Amino acid sequence: MGTEKAYQKKSKQLCPMLKEHPYEPIERKIGIDGSRVEKVLESVHIAANKNIVPGDVSAMVPGGIRMGTPALTSRGFIEEDFAEVAKFFDATVKLAVKIKTDTKGTKLKDFVANMQSVVHIQSDIAKLRHDVEEYAKQFPTIGFEKETISNIY
Numbered sequence: 001m002g003t004e005k006a007y008q009k010k011s012k013q014l015c016p017m018l019k020e021h022p023y024e025p026i027e028r029k030i031g032i033d034g035s036r037v038e039k040v041l042e043s044v045h046i047a048a049n050k051n052i053v054p055g056d057v058s059a060m061v062p063g064g065i066r067m068g069t070p071a072l073t074s075r076g077f078i079e080e081d082f083a084e085v086a087k088f089f090d091a092t093v094k095l096a097v098k099i100k101t102d103t104k105g106t107k108l109k110d111f112v113a114n115m116q117s118v119v120h121i122q123s124d125i126a127k128l129r130h131d132v133e134e135y136a137k138q139f140p141t142i143g144f145e146k147e148t149i150s151n152i153y
Helices: 003-019 026-030 034-043 070-074 081-102 108-117 119-136
Strands: 049-051 064-066
Touching (some): 034 064, 070 081, 081 108, 108 119
Antiparallel strands (some): 049 064
């Protein structure tokens, strides 16, 4: 199977899993924006980007997240692994909503300060990061030998 076809197949696998959750676009459905979700994704070692979607009024506070399958495909993820990706994404969005609810101010810097300073939030982030890292260990990173990847985490 060609690389592009593999990406498409895996994207098609991920989409229905994410549609089971109210993430289209996330801000209008569940009250959290892509910038805040991106920050929490970064903190649990999931690479994604905030992304504007139709109807957004500001590129600084976009309503979407862009997730790609090429990097995961290059690490050896198969269609079934994207079910785990969807679960990690869902857990991260729920955590972002919880952090936003606990945050006093409305600015992104208030959200980040809360995320980095509240003990129970740090604990939740650490557990999710651990789960993500444990799952990711089974897939070699390009440029690293599988035997040495356990030393990275």
